[in-house]
Amino acid sequence: MNIPSQITTLLIGIVLTLVSLWYGQNHGLLPVQASQEAPLIDGLFNLMMTISTGLFLIVQGVLIIAAFKFRHRPGDDTDGPPVEGNIPLEILWTAIPAVIVLSIAIYSFDVYDKIGGLNPMDHSVAHGTPTHQVARMPGAAMAATLADASETSETSENRNQEVQEAATQDPATDAVRDQSIPQQNDAPEFGVSSPRIGSTPDRQGKPPQFVVNVTGLQYAWLFTYPDSGVVSGELHVPVGRDVLLNISANDVLHAFWVPEYRLKQDAIPGRQSELRFTPSLIGEYSVICAELCGPYHGAMKTKVVAQTQTDFDAWLESQKVASSEGLNQAIALNAAEKSTADFLAPFVSDMGIDAKAIQQIHPDHAHHPL
Amino acid sequence: MTQAQLQETANLPAHSPEPGGTNWRTYFTFSTDHKVIGIQYLVTTFFFYLVGGALATAVRTELATPESDFVSREVYNGLFTVHATVMIFLWIVPAVTGGFGNFLVPLLIGARDMAFPRLNALAFWMIPPAGILLLCSFFVGSPGAGWTSYPPLSLTYDKAGEAIWILSVLVLGTSSIMAAVNFIVTIFMMRVPGMTLNRMPLFCWAMLATSALALLGTPVLAGALILLAFDLIVGTAFFNPTGGGDPVVYQHMFWFYSHPAVYIMILPVFGMISEILPVHARKPIFGYKAIAYSSIAISFLGLIVWAHHMFTSGTPPWLRMFFMINTMIIAVPTGIKVFSWLATIWGGKLRLNSAMLFAMGFISMFVIGGISGVMVASVPFDIHVHDTYFIVAHIHYVLFGGSVFGMYAGLYHWFPKMTGR
Numbered sequence: 001m002n003i004p005s006q007i008t009t010l011l012i013g014i015v016l017t018l019v020s021l022w023y024g025q026n027h028g029l030l031p032v033q034a035s036q037e038a039p040l041i042d043g044l045f046n047l048m049m050t051i052s053t054g055l056f057l058i059v060q061g062v063l064i065i066a067a068f069k070f071r072h073r074p075g076d077d078t079d080g081p082p083v084e085g086n087i088p089l090e091i092l093w094t095a096i097p098a099v100i101v102l103s104i105a106i107y108s109f110d111v112y113d114k115i116g117g118l119n120p121m122d123h124s125v126a127h128g129t130p131t132h133q134v135a136r137m138p139g140a141a142m143a144a145t146l147a148d149a150s151e152t153s154e155t156s157e158n159r160n161q162e163v164q165e166a167a168t169q170d171p172a173t174d175a176v177r178d179q180s181i182p183q184q185n186d187a188p189e190f191g192v193s194s195p196r197i198g199s200t201p202d203r204q205g206k207p208p209q210f211v212v213n214v215t216g217l218q219y220a221w222l223f224t225y226p227d228s229g230v231v232s233g234e235l236h237v238p239v240g241r242d243v244l245l246n247i248s249a250n251d252v253l254h255a256f257w258v259p260e261y262r263l264k265q266d267a268i269p270g271r272q273s274e275l276r277f278t279p280s281l282i283g284e285y286s287v288i289c290a291e292l293c294g295p296y297h298g299a300m301k302t303k304v305v306a307q308t309q310t311d312f313d314a315w316l317e318s319q320k321v322a323s324s325e326g327l328n329q330a331i332a333l334n335a336a337e338k339s340t341a342d343f344l345a346p347f348v349s350d351m352g353i354d355a356k357a358i359q360q361i362h363p364d365h366a367h368h369p370l
Numbered sequence: 371m372t373q374a375q376l377q378e379t380a381n382l383p384a385h386s387p388e389p390g391g392t393n394w395r396t397y398f399t400f401s402t403d404h405k406v407i408g409i410q411y412l413v414t415t416f417f418f419y420l421v422g423g424a425l426a427t428a429v430r431t432e433l434a435t436p437e438s439d440f441v442s443r444e445v446y447n448g449l450f451t452v453h454a455t456v457m458i459f460l461w462i463v464p465a466v467t468g469g470f471g472n473f474l475v476p477l478l479i480g481a482r483d484m485a486f487p488r489l490n491a492l493a494f495w496m497i498p499p500a501g502i503l504l505l506c507s508f509f510v511g512s513p514g515a516g517w518t519s520y521p522p523l524s525l526t527y528d529k530a531g532e533a534i535w536i537l538s539v540l541v542l543g544t545s546s547i548m549a550a551v552n553f554i555v556t557i558f559m560m561r562v563p564g565m566t567l568n569r570m571p572l573f574c575w576a577m578l579a580t581s582a583l584a585l586l587g588t589p590v591l592a593g594a595l596i597l598l599a600f601d602l603i604v605g606t607a608f609f610n611p612t613g614g615g616d617p618v619v620y621q622h623m624f625w626f627y628s629h630p631a632v633y634i635m636i637l638p639v640f641g642m643i644s645e646i647l648p649v650h651a652r653k654p655i656f657g658y659k660a661i662a663y664s665s666i667a668i669s670f671l672g673l674i675v676w677a678h679h680m681f682t683s684g685t686p687p688w689l690r691m692f693f694m695i696n697t698m699i700i701a702v703p704t705g706i707k708v709f710s711w712l713a714t715i716w717g718g719k720l721r722l723n724s725a726m727l728f729a730m731g732f733i734s735m736f737v738i739g740g741i742s743g744v745m746v747a748s749v750p751f752d753i754h755v756h757d758t759y760f761i762v763a764h765i766h767y768v769l770f771g772g773s774v775f776g777m778y779a780g781l782y783h784w785f786p787k788m789t790g791r
Contacts, residue, residue, distance in 0.1 A: 041751060041753075041754055048751070049745075052744075055737070055741060056737060056741060059712065062712045062715075063712070063715070066712075067722060067730065070651075070716065070717060070719065071719075072719045072720055072721045072722070078652075079653065079719065080652045080653030080717055081717055083656060083717070084657075085656055085657040085660070086656075086657075086713075089713070090657050090660050090706070093705065094702060094705075097701055097705040098699075098702050101698040101701050102698075104698060104744065104748060105694060105695050108694060108748040108751070109694075112687070112691070112750045115750060117749065251522065251526070252522045252523040253523060257757075262754040263753060264754065264757070265682055266682045268683065269522060269612075270614075270616065270617070271611075271618070290757040291520075292447070292515065292516045292523065294514075295446075295447060295514070
């Protein structure tokens with residue numbers, strides 16, 4: 001049987017296309033989609049996987065066919081044809097990849113815009129004056145940590161406090177707080193531009209429905225709910241709500257990553273970064289530290305619990321009770337007005353805990369919920 | 371020396387600068403013969419390749435069980451940090467540039483030796499002490515902040531180990547700068563008369579592009595490391611947030627070198643593959659000019675893509691888009707090379723010997739690294755996979771399936787030339 005080569009090429013092309021299209025949709029490499037952002041990113045990956053599969057098969061196919069078809073036969077000492085180039089062909093394989101990568105770039109740009117990467121929202125609308133948040137959070141975090149006898153070191157807390165106090169005393173920060181420099185409104189705490197994701201065009205200018213302050217420290221995540229003052233070692237979020245995370249770090253770099261949400265943001269000491277997303281699926285997913293942060297980096301895990309609004313409200317209530325029982329004096333005091341050391345002094349002497357004792361607590365338990 | 375003088379010396383007949391010829395003792399001396407230095411580089415770096423492999427084996431042994439039962443957590447972090455540093459700075463970079471570059475470039479352009487033979491020997495002899503120094507860090511507390519040594523973690527880790535790491539990489543970087551200067555001068559000034567740039571072997575084009583990158587990038591790494599050393603030892607706060615420093619600035623400086631470093635490690639291998647394939651396919655290289663100029667294009671683009679390592683760090687959105695597009699464009703010159711190699715093979719009379727099999731294996735593996743490179747260049751997808759095993763796999767396809775396969779191809783191809791056997 002003698003099939004013309006054009007027909008063979010056409011058939012191979014059709015098979016390649018079908019295989020690529022099928023594999024691009026059925027690679028099974030990504031976890032479940034648990035946020036509204038995840039399907040957009042997966043769509044982009046599936047397209048790249050389709051093109052990649054086709055390209056991979058072409059290159060490997062040419063190599064394998066050449067290894068069989070053009071291998072040297074014994075006794076044949078002649079050379080191959082002296083072809084030194086083919087300008088139209090070279091233009092073709094320059095132009096096609098250029099078009100492909102530019103298309104992927106445009107698609108990526110679009111997805112990045114849709115998940116809100118390009119539209120910084122007005123931060124001051126989101127949650128009142130930022131100074132209040134900054135002053136209050138470390139004390140609250142420390143109190144919660146002490147109350148549950150979990151792990152952190154006093155030194156790192158104090159250091160963080162110092163940084164933040166220095167930052168709030170900085171005249172530049174005052175200018176930002178007074179909003180006399182409008183273009184810096186997106187960087188309220190430290191006067192540096194902070195990266196963010198999640199302010200989609202339809203959300204732009206609107207405050208997020210739900211704000212959580214996230215602090216990374218060796219080797220745990222602390223989640224502070226500013227509206228209720230609750231501090232938790234797990235992130236609880238109501239599904240379908242537009243969530244904004246204000247991410248910072250106390251000691252070294254960490255990275256907040258939830259694979260099911262397809263989102264990641266470094267927690268950078270001295271800066272505040274943001275992540276905005278909408279959980280879409282009820283369930284428990286891992287929060288993983290994705291940036292090497294020390295010997296126990298691998299243990300720096302917790303979970304995000306996406307639940308219905310009712311369940312979430314019940315959880316938040318139970319946490320409020322838990323916090324007020326353990327720290328009933330904290331209600332009489334305004335933590336924001338005191339330094340961490342002053343705030344903690346009575347508790348520390350009551351409980352017989354000193355900084356040394358805290359440091360001795362095995363950091364391997366970092367993933368336990370607080 | 372002026373160009374005329376250099377060209378005069380280039381015209382002299384080739385001779386062995388080692389009086390009385392070379393024996394095994396020559397390889398332990400401060401020899402200025404480019405071939406001796408090339409072999410010195412290759413043997414020394416191959417030793418460090420085995421050391422790096424042993425470190426990787428230790429890492430995998432520890433990972434065989436979930437518990438931390440083979441080495442302590444601190445030593446484990448030290449193992450992968452030193453593994454990466456050894457493989458990059460003591461194996462691939464010096465082997466492809468110093469090893470193959472020194473041995474081949476003067477022969478390929480018809481020069482008597484490199485332009486600065488003593489500088490060349492000095493560049494080599496900085497490598498063994500720096501390598502031994504780096505390995506000794508295990509005795510004082512290994513550097514465990516990863517090969518990137520991001521502050522503030524690198525400042526909180528074991529100070530002695532980290533200081534040794536910085537010193538060692540600084541010495542290796544200096545050696546790399548010296549070699550780069552030497553290659554640029556040699557290639558521009560010492561080509562045999564009649565060999566215009568457009569008649570130069572493709573490996574020399576690749577070495578030219580590589581040396582330009584090393585010369586422009588390495589001083590920035592040195593700057594970053596010196597500032598890091600000040601933070602670590604003297605207590606300054608360039609990158610330390612507790613004193614008002616910014617850790618993200620270090621990342622910019624580090625990647626301004628370390629992304630081009632990937633091209634330093636792969637461009638000479640591209641050059642070697644472009645030399646090896648035509649010989650064993652019994653067919654001229656397909657599209658000489660396209661391959662030559664794409665090396666220069668990769669070299670240029672390689673300098674303006676560094677922040678794609680920082681899509682989840684503190685980089686503003688417009689910057690992420692700029693670096694995403696630049697990074698993706700690199701796929702075009704790289705694609706030109708891959709397609710040209712395939713066209714070179716196509717229709718030839720392939721001698722499927724070890725060199726050829728490794729060269730074809732190189733294309734096969736490198737293509738996976740290249741394709742995954744376009745994927746991770748895409749900002750939204752990179753936000754998901756950044757700092758995960760996807761990236762680890764990508765870099766190992768490029769550096770092991772790519773660079774190391776290519777070096778094996780080169781070793782098999784030029785072994786008879788190097789040894790006379």
